[in-house]
Amino acid sequence: MSKEYTYDTREAFLEKLEAMTTAGVKPEAITTLTPFHVHEAEHILKTKPSALRFFTLFGALAGFFLSFAFILFTVFDWPLITGGKPLISIPAFIIVAFECTILIGGIVSLLGFLHLSRLPDIKRVFEPRECGSQFIIIEESATDSHRLSQEEEK
Amino acid sequence: MSLKLFYDQVEQDVLGAMRKPKPVYWIALAVSALAFAGGLSAWAYQIFTGMGVAGINHPVGWGVYITNFVFWVGIAHSGTLISAVLFLFRAQFRSAFNRIAEAMTVIAVLTAGLYPLIHLGRVWRFYYLLPYPNQRQLWVNFRSPLIWDVFAVSTYLTISLIFFYVGMIPDLAAARRHFTGIRHWVYKTLSLGWEGTTNQWRHYNRLYIFLAAFATPLVVSVHSVVSWDFAMSIVPGWHSTIFAPYFVAGAIFSGTAMVMTLTIPMRKILKLEKYITVNHYEKLAKVLLFTALIVSFSYIVEILLAAYSGNVFEATVFKYRMTGHYRFLFWLMMFCNVLLPLSLFIKKLRRNIKYLFILSLFVNVGMWLERFNIIVTSLAKEFNPYSWGTYTPSIVEVAITIGSFGMFFTFFLIFSKVLPVLSISEIKEQGNE
Numbered sequence: 001m002s003k004e005y006t007y008d009t010r011e012a013f014l015e016k017l018e019a020m021t022t023a024g025v026k027p028e029a030i031t032t033l034t035p036f037h038v039h040e041a042e043h044i045l046k047t048k049p050s051a052l053r054f055f056t057l058f059g060a061l062a063g064f065f066l067s068f069a070f071i072l073f074t075v076f077d078w079p080l081i082t083g084g085k086p087l088i089s090i091p092a093f094i095i096v097a098f099e100c101t102i103l104i105g106g107i108v109s110l111l112g113f114l115h116l117s118r119l120p121d122i123k124r125v126f127e128p129r130e131c132g133s134q135f136i137i138i139e140e141s142a143t144d145s146h147r148l149s150q151e152e153e154k
Numbered sequence: 155m156s157l158k159l160f161y162d163q164v165e166q167d168v169l170g171a172m173r174k175p176k177p178v179y180w181i182a183l184a185v186s187a188l189a190f191a192g193g194l195s196a197w198a199y200q201i202f203t204g205m206g207v208a209g210i211n212h213p214v215g216w217g218v219y220i221t222n223f224v225f226w227v228g229i230a231h232s233g234t235l236i237s238a239v240l241f242l243f244r245a246q247f248r249s250a251f252n253r254i255a256e257a258m259t260v261i262a263v264l265t266a267g268l269y270p271l272i273h274l275g276r277v278w279r280f281y282y283l284l285p286y287p288n289q290r291q292l293w294v295n296f297r298s299p300l301i302w303d304v305f306a307v308s309t310y311l312t313i314s315l316i317f318f319y320v321g322m323i324p325d326l327a328a329a330r331r332h333f334t335g336i337r338h339w340v341y342k343t344l345s346l347g348w349e350g351t352t353n354q355w356r357h358y359n360r361l362y363i364f365l366a367a368f369a370t371p372l373v374v375s376v377h378s379v380v381s382w383d384f385a386m387s388i389v390p391g392w393h394s395t396i397f398a399p400y401f402v403a404g405a406i407f408s409g410t411a412m413v414m415t416l417t418i419p420m421r422k423i424l425k426l427e428k429y430i431t432v433n434h435y436e437k438l439a440k441v442l443l444f445t446a447l448i449v450s451f452s453y454i455v456e457i458l459l460a461a462y463s464g465n466v467f468e469a470t471v472f473k474y475r476m477t478g479h480y481r482f483l484f485w486l487m488m489f490c491n492v493l494l495p496l497s498l499f500i501k502k503l504r505r506n507i508k509y510l511f512i513l514s515l516f517v518n519v520g521m522w523l524e525r526f527n528i529i530v531t532s533l534a535k536e537f538n539p540y541s542w543g544t545y546t547p548s549i550v551e552v553a554i555t556i557g558s559f560g561m562f563f564t565f566f567l568i569f570s571k572v573l574p575v576l577s578i579s580e581i582k583e584q585g586n587e
Contacts, residue, residue, distance in 0.1 A: 008156070008157065008158040009157050009158070010157075031351055031352075032351060032352045033349055033350050033351055034350050034352070034355065035161060035324075035328075035350060035579060035582050036324070036350075036355075036579040036580070036582050036583040037355040037358070037359050037579075037583065038352075038355070041352050042352060042356055045352060047352065047353070047356055050356050050357045050359075050360040052357050052360040052361055052364065053360065053364070056364045060368075070285075071296050074285060074293035074294075074296070075293075075296070077293060078291060078292055078293055080292075080293070080295050080297075082295065082297070083297075085297055089296075089297045092296060092297045092302075093296055095302045095305075095306075095375075095379065096296055096301070096302060096305050098375060099302070099305040099306050099309040099372075099375065099379075100305065100309070102309055102313060102368045102371070102372050102375075103305075103308075103309040103312055103313065105364075105368055106312065106313045106316055106365060106368050107312070107316070109361055109364050109365065109368075110316050110320065110361070112361075113320070113357050113358065113360075113361040114346075116353075116357045117353060117354040117357045117358065119346040119347060119348065119354070120346035120347055121346065121347035122347070123347070124347030124348075124349060125342060125343060125345075125346065125347040126342075128327070128330070128342070128345075128347055128348070128349055129349050130331055130349075131349070131350055132162075132331065133158055133161030133162050133165065133582070134158070
């Protein structure tokens, strides 16, 4: 069985969270539901920095290099010699590559976010746990948290 | 009021605005939808009859369609400015406008995106613009500014849509609790099972920052690319290095004015005066004034560049703008974009909502005229006096232009009743501070 604590204010919620972690409850056994982002909760639960930055970096770099490579391929595949311009017109190509950096970077970031925060969560789409305007702490019991950590290991 | 009550009140007010509309809403929707339908019919007529029904001619091959394209892309820009740039600068007043501005961005880009297709004439050939392996064995010309446009505008649409949607996920989760029936299921599905766990918020917050960081250079690049559609040519009056910054400032200027035009009646109809306050408008008015000054400065620089260039063609075009066939439009533009916004130096006027609404309408007109002036006057008086000419929009072009406003307002009105118009989670967070 898991225990649930509900608070109306952020301060009371943070106090309880602090008390729980100092009392030795493992952060992995704690789930919080909040109506907005509470930065302090991350510090108390000692969460690692989000890995999303790697997705963003990868997406942006991939967008730039892939689009540039693609443009070069099209230029060589069917050379369009117009206006006495060089076949490889770097400044012109950079503009398209720049847009693709942002396009692919943004899309990969979104996918990365969905992956990291386990969304869409089909089970929760149908039966979401609602916090409304309140701050909720759910403490998984020992057996639950054991199961949880096993699942995470997988 | 206790915080819990405040939080509940925010939800009630914002989500309450999405409930049954009043007659005034239906009238507005009917008028917009009618204009939209009129525009669509005019476009259909143009497709069936041919481009001859449009007023564009030789030498003025770009008319109101391209004017509208640039105008709507410009309108789209302040959405990103308000949501992304002001977010990175931690300007808290953005939370009153950011959702509306983001919706405006998406809808304006959709509207803008139609214009190159309308201008194309044979719209069914639009896919020639896309680079994909084809039987023609040709690729698009990546050296052409028009292809840069394809990439810039489609990237802008995609990123704005992602930004708009991601920002809304927590609010959709709030909406699913307040509605029943089909709306409940739609919000439930769209919120993807969001619960607001620490883990979700952690990644969400990162994503929002990254998207804002992406959107900021994007907003600068998109209108720069649009300006290069002109500046890369050798047409006098277009071939200028000032075009990119000048267009970006103009875009933010017109977009900010459009945010005012939309939100001032909206806050009244949806009873959101508590959340979009006079203080918020005053700050927005300062943004408007600031960008108006940049735009005015650009006008001066542009004219001086032409005067000092020693280039007879460049000088002729600018003289023509001020004294030629379209001089009335030029001076009206100057009045709307340069003179009138200076009144915002007076605090009393910055805080007068009615005045701001009227001013924003003038700025919208002025900015539309700016694009018309740049496009039409330059083409009307190019190098060779033999080919000089004038252009007047045809009834079909006018109908399509009105139709695009109809489309914009129709979509916006639907948005205001279907999705939360304010960022609930952000207002709650600020209320807490």
